[in-house]
Amino acid sequence: MPRDGRVVRKRLERAGLELMSEHGFDGTTAEQIAARAGVTERTFFRHFPDKREVLFASEDELHEVTVDALAAVPLDLDALPALQRAFHGVVPLIERNRTLAALRAPIIRASPSLMERELAKTSSLIELVADGLKWRGVSEITALFCAQVGMDAFSTAIRRWNAATHGSTAAVGTFAAVGTPAAAGTADLHEELDEVFDDLRVMTQTLTPTAVR
Amino acid sequence: MPRDGRVVRKRLERAGLELMSEHGFDGTTAEQIAARAGVTERTFFRHFPDKREVLFASEDELHEVTVDALAAVPLDLDALPALQRAFHGVVPLIERNRTLAALRAPIIRASPSLMERELAKTSSLIELVADGLKWRGVSEITALFCAQVGMDAFSTAIRRWNAATHGSTAAVGTFAAVGTPAAAGTADLHEELDEVFDDLRVMTQTLTPTAVR
DNA sequence: GCAGGTTGCGTCAGCCACTGACGAAACGGT
DNA sequence: ACCGTTTCGTCAGTGGCTGACGCAACCTGC
Structure with missing residues (x-):
């Protein structure tokens, strides 16, 4: 997995937008977004202070x-x-x-x-x-x-x-x-x-x- | 305990304002507010959809x-x-x-x-x-x-x-x-x-x- | 008074957002 | 090849919030 933080962040943004488009905001967990981006839930919260922020980057x-x-x-x-x-x-x-x-x-x-x-x-x-x-x-x-x-x-x-x-x-x-x-x-x-x-x-x-x- | 819902709700509002004045919003748990009002945490969320709402009644x-x-x-x-x-x-x-x-x-x-x-x-x-x-x-x-x-x-x-x-x-x-x-x-x-x-x-x-x- | 439904509450179990702490792996510079 | 820095995985934990179930208190009509 790429250790470049910027790449991971971009992948999380895209994964979040995709999953929330499909299942809505409440129907998407931070763990699912992280999984699609190839990282763990903990890493998601290292890049975004909360789940909502992934949509406002x-x-x-x-x-x-x-x-x-x-x-x-x-x-x-x-x-x-x-x-x-x-x-x-x-x-x-x-x-x-x-x-x-x-x-x-x-x-x-x-x-x-x-x-x-x-x-x-x-x-x-x-x-x-x-x-x-x-x-x-x-x-x-x-x-x-x-x-x-x-x-x-x-x-x-x-x-x-x-x-x-x-x-x-x-x-x-x-x-x-x-x-x-x-x-x-x-x-x-x-x-x-x-x-x-x-x-x-x-x-x-x-x-x-x-x-x- | 008074079974009148309006009384409980008012007590929760007052308890919430008191505790948040003393310990701030993040330093106050819903369980603490409920305890001071003489009810359980579950009852708190029956009167307010979330913890913040107790301040906006x-x-x-x-x-x-x-x-x-x-x-x-x-x-x-x-x-x-x-x-x-x-x-x-x-x-x-x-x-x-x-x-x-x-x-x-x-x-x-x-x-x-x-x-x-x-x-x-x-x-x-x-x-x-x-x-x-x-x-x-x-x-x-x-x-x-x-x-x-x-x-x-x-x-x-x-x-x-x-x-x-x-x-x-x-x-x-x-x-x-x-x-x-x-x-x-x-x-x-x-x-x-x-x-x-x-x-x-x-x-x-x-x-x-x-x-x- | 008492049987009926209704309402408000307690209890339990559980999901998920979010956090701190620690170790390991990858990166960059020398 | 070495070492400091950054980034990530893992683990454990707290707190907000919800659904389901049962019980106790109230309101009603007979």
Whole structure:
């Protein structure tokens, strides 16, 4: 068995995705994943702190790319426009990981435990974005607020983007579909992102200024 | 032993909060909580689906009150103003549960597992709010977006409110402090709520309309 | 009062996620 | 060929959580 840790980790990720696609999250034990990867259960927990984490290995890259994208935004932009521009820089990564995301999504949705972990991952990303905004001079509480709203807009754009290309989500069921070009639709995530931020701008105009109250 | 299920459940809630305040979440076993409540471990899991849930028993009331408050808002208001008004109706409940929240907060913050559960509770509340907006005629994806942004504003208002009355949060450490009036500060949650929604309105004005792009 | 179903609880057995400790095997550098 | 480091296997153990069974307490109607 290869003693290279990175190879074992990749094999565990693939084995976990395969088994959970077939038997669901609860129907898959850590021992089964380890066995398919050619290692023992103990080794599985050396590479992942818990069973759920095997599905969220690719999340680290999203965090890095997002932080870097925000750091590259000119400092003269206000918080929300800065986030809008930063998310445009993350779009290529989202598009590239679309096939993998389509495989993980049904597994995660079927398990409340995995939904919790996904929310936690999003929350930690929001905190990273908030730190980036604080570094730009935004106050602590406002930075977190903007980061939350901006991430809401980003996830909404992705949701619209997925809804617009309705074909692939339900069709991908078997693991054998990995590697196929995922039959991407005609929608553009960049456009969706701008539209969502514009919707936000329009929606908030219906709010009453405090002074009038 | 009282065979009334509600009494046992309340005793378990109190025992769980006490033991977790003293020894933390990981340092408290379900068996210990059950023993202090005068029942067996099996009975604990008859009242709560998992160990974490014993800390989130009061969450159901928040969900009910929020849904009712949104349902009572006139239909001629747009989504975000409707949420703002609905949250004003929830303020009394937040103020009333302030002492209990101050006891639970440090326990939850110290455990990533409990943080995940709290995020999940907030997420389910957001979905309930989104359903309320859909009932008002807002489209599916937009309703979820508005519910997320609105809940961000509400949680931000609560955060500001807690920060303004800085005294009580850190001081409450022992369980014996339950029942004390919590020495509320001078800040008003209603005012914070209006200010946060106004901040949101102002912040989004820095966004560039899509037509110009 | 007493027989009936219903509900809540105790007991037992068991699975699985997860962890610490120790030894062995493989790897890299010299 | 030697040695320090990393990675893995093995073992033993804890704790969260569940199903099944039996019993005791409550509610009901006669």
